[in-house]
Amino acid sequence: MTVETEAKKGAVAFDPNAPLLEVEDLQVEFRTRDGVAKAVNGVTFSLSEGETLAILGESGSGKSVTAQAIMGIIDSPPGFVTGGQVRYRGVDLLTLPEEQRRRIRGAKIAMIFQDALSALNPVFTVGFQLGEMYRIHRGTSRAEAKRRAIELLELVKIPAARQRVNEYPHQFSGGMRQRVMIAMALALDPDVLIADEPTTALDVTVQAQIMGLLAELQRERNMGLILITHDMGVVADVADRISVMYAGRVVERAPVHDIYASPAHPYTKALLESIPRVDHKGKRLNVIKGLPPALTNIPPGCPFAPRCAVVQQRCHEERPPLYEVNSERGSACHYWEEVIAR
Amino acid sequence: MGRYILKRLLQFIPTVIGSIFLLHYLVVLGIQINGNPARAMFGERTPTPAQLQALAEVFNTSDPCLEQTGNPCLGLFWERVSNLVQGELGVNFQRIPITELISHALPVTLRLAFLAFVLQVVIGLSTGVIAGLRGEGVVDYLVKVSTVLFISVPVFVLGRLVQVYLGVEFGGVFRDSSWAPDWLTALFGVRYTPDHPWASLILPAVVLAALGLATTARLTRTSLMENLRADYVRTAIAKGLPRRRVIGVHALRNSLIPVITDLGYQIGVLMSGAVVTETIFNIPGIGGLVINGVRQQDASVIIPVVTFLVLVYLVINLLVDLLYAVLDPRIRYE
Numbered sequence: 001m002t003v004e005t006e007a008k009k010g011a012v013a014f015d016p017n018a019p020l021l022e023v024e025d026l027q028v029e030f031r032t033r034d035g036v037a038k039a040v041n042g043v044t045f046s047l048s049e050g051e052t053l054a055i056l057g058e059s060g061s062g063k064s065v066t067a068q069a070i071m072g073i074i075d076s077p078p079g080f081v082t083g084g085q086v087r088y089r090g091v092d093l094l095t096l097p098e099e100q101r102r103r104i105r106g107a108k109i110a111m112i113f114q115d116a117l118s119a120l121n122p123v124f125t126v127g128f129q130l131g132e133m134y135r136i137h138r139g140t141s142r143a144e145a146k147r148r149a150i151e152l153l154e155l156v157k158i159p160a161a162r163q164r165v166n167e168y169p170h171q172f173s174g175g176m177r178q179r180v181m182i183a184m185a186l187a188l189d190p191d192v193l194i195a196d197e198p199t200t201a202l203d204v205t206v207q208a209q210i211m212g213l214l215a216e217l218q219r220e221r222n223m224g225l226i227l228i229t230h231d232m233g234v235v236a237d238v239a240d241r242i243s244v245m246y247a248g249r250v251v252e253r254a255p256v257h258d259i260y261a262s263p264a265h266p267y268t269k270a271l272l273e274s275i276p277r278v279d280h281k282g283k284r285l286n287v288i289k290g291l292p293p294a295l296t297n298i299p300p301g302c303p304f305a306p307r308c309a310v311v312q313q314r315c316h317e318e319r320p321p322l323y324e325v326n327s328e329r330g331s332a333c334h335y336w337e338e339v340i341a342r
Numbered sequence: 343m344g345r346y347i348l349k350r351l352l353q354f355i356p357t358v359i360g361s362i363f364l365l366h367y368l369v370v371l372g373i374q375i376n377g378n379p380a381r382a383m384f385g386e387r388t389p390t391p392a393q394l395q396a397l398a399e400v401f402n403t404s405d406p407c408l409e410q411t412g413n414p415c416l417g418l419f420w421e422r423v424s425n426l427v428q429g430e431l432g433v434n435f436q437r438i439p440i441t442e443l444i445s446h447a448l449p450v451t452l453r454l455a456f457l458a459f460v461l462q463v464v465i466g467l468s469t470g471v472i473a474g475l476r477g478e479g480v481v482d483y484l485v486k487v488s489t490v491l492f493i494s495v496p497v498f499v500l501g502r503l504v505q506v507y508l509g510v511e512f513g514g515v516f517r518d519s520s521w522a523p524d525w526l527t528a529l530f531g532v533r534y535t536p537d538h539p540w541a542s543l544i545l546p547a548v549v550l551a552a553l554g555l556a557t558t559a560r561l562t563r564t565s566l567m568e569n570l571r572a573d574y575v576r577t578a579i580a581k582g583l584p585r586r587r588v589i590g591v592h593a594l595r596n597s598l599i600p601v602i603t604d605l606g607y608q609i610g611v612l613m614s615g616a617v618v619t620e621t622i623f624n625i626p627g628i629g630g631l632v633i634n635g636v637r638q639q640d641a642s643v644i645i646p647v648v649t650f651l652v653l654v655y656l657v658i659n660l661l662v663d664l665l666y667a668v669l670d671p672r673i674r675y676e
Contacts, residue, residue: 071580073576073579073580075571102582102583102584103582104582105579105580105581105582106580106581106582106583107582110580111580113573113576113577113580115573118572118573118574119573119574119576119577120574120577121574121577121578121592121595121596122574122596122670122671122672123595123596123599123669123670123671124592124595125671132581132583133581133582136581136582136583136584136587137582168671168672170671170672181577184577184581
């Protein structure tokens with residue numbers, strides 16, 4: 001397929017002046033035998049060029065599902081996007097036919113996954129898997145695709161790229177594999193990069209290298225980066241803004257420095273207090289007691305109420321909206337003023 | 343890689359000698375317990391010791407160790423091995439050279455096994471893929487039911503059923519009609535007809551393929567379903583690849599690794615399964631040769647032919663192991 005035909009068929013009217021990515025009131029549910037699990041319940045955020053948004057939350061908070069909904073790769077069934085909008089340059093991706101969405105995937109919005117070993121196909125060479133991006137999206141020849149694959153490996157600083165392009169994923173170390181994943185995501189110069197726990201499976205020293213590489217490439221290309229993580233330490237270094245998710249909702253959003261200085265939601269506060277600290281050595285580590293609610297049966301009030309340190313009767317009955325703390329911040333706590341003051 | 347192949351080929355030698363010895367000992371024991379097969383040639387008449395001795399001489403069953411139950415007759419064994427090594431296969435009781443017997447029987451069995459294999463690959467793979475993609479549908483249900491059915495019904499029962507209902511009853515319609523072409527009559531015939539070497543082997547091939555076909559379909563289905571949920575398939579979708587490429591290239595390539603391995607071993611199963619199928623449909627192949635040899639206790643037929651089957655099986659196993667390394671780059675032999 002030639003470049004022209006791909007471009008013609010994928011003729012979606014993007015508005016270059018519209019915001020890069022806006023997610024509004026996104027709802028995702030999984031219809032399982034055990035009932036309907038409401039994984040994402042009205043998530044709203046936006047992302048602009050060159051910005052890094054961290055989505056923070058523990059396992060099952062809906063952060064990965066949110067990312068998959070943006071990419072349009074939710075396993076359906078059982079997963080269904082039941083409401084909301086995902087606007088890329090003003091166009092709601094959720095209303096586009098599958099063929100047009102496919103052309104956006106990888107080309108405009110790309111994604112990096114957590115475990116690079118299982119995320120790469122074990123039976124194809126790294127070069128084949130990188131080259132596929134050009135061959136399928138751009139219709140380049142095999143030889144040209146391989147040349148580009150070598151360039152990509154050099155871009156992510158893999159030594160001896162010319163030889164390694166012919167190797168298989170299992171011949172790479174964990175950090176190198178994640179570099180390959182990054183290279184694959186950057187192949188077509190996307191505007192939005194979603195990194196779903198990109199460093200969780202890696203050693204701490206390698207984590208820092210990978211995050212550094214991501215930040216560097218983002219700066220060079222002025223991409224919007226959505227960083228999904230449960231690691232508060234990673235966030236502090238690279239993120240501009242943070243959205244904290246709990247039980248499928250954004251419970252707090254704020255610029256990164258504000259959130260560390262004065263969290264406005266008891267969950268965020270508890271998360272920060274549960275980070276092990278050198279100056280607390282010998283003392284018992286603060287943990288958040290209890291478990292997040294089952295997504296098939298989310299309680300009517302504030303979902304965090306059963307675990308909350310400052311819970312009131314009202315919290316069990318009335319679900320808090322995302323209150324506006326100031327123009328840049330929001331908190332889904334009825335008593336955010338008290339939390340932020342403490 | 344070359345060293346690995348050489349090592350495997352060297353391992354063939356003890357395996358082949360071991361299986362020849364096993365065959366030899368079973369035949370010797372049979373003669374020691376049942377009496378010299380030369381006696382059977384005289385029917386109701388009682389031969390004089392001189393007559394018996396003369397015929398036993400011809401049959402190569404005159405060695406006195408054949409009178410001592412339990413004696414492994416090693417002298418006879420080494421004689422046989424050295425003859426086989428020199429490529430002298432000898433003659434059967436009817437004085438027909440074994441090479442001639444094999445050269446007539448082998449093409450028939452190969453045709454039968456080939457037909458069965460094609461059926462197994464084409465139908466087994468395609469139904470398996472459909473069942474794996476749809477999941478929980480009609481095809482999926484059919485695959486599951488047919489697997490259980492074909493595993494639980496033995497080949498000789500299935501063979502007889504096909505022979506009676508499709509061959510005798512249904513085929514009778516064509517045999518009695520004036521309009522039906524010969525090949526159609528042969529296709530639904532009760533037995534092998536040399537004039538239609540392919541058409542008359544199709545029904546036996548279906549019977550022969552039935553079990554392997556069902557397992558192939560089921561293996562493909564399970565393997566594909568598993569791989570469709572794999573992380574790298576999600577990556578392939580996230581790369582913006584079209585669905586047919588995600589499935590046809592990324593998921594299928596991985597799903598076929600266990601299936602192709604299994605298909606390799608199935609060729610060996612087909613060769614041995616042919617013995618039963620050939621007997622039912624009266625097909626003059628390798629299987630018929632072995633059965634007749636066993637009936638007459640003719641070691642000069644049994645040993646070379648079964649050794650040949652053992653060699654076929656060993657070579658196929660080696661090829662499957664090598665193919666496995668080609669399909670899955672994570673497997674490397676030294």
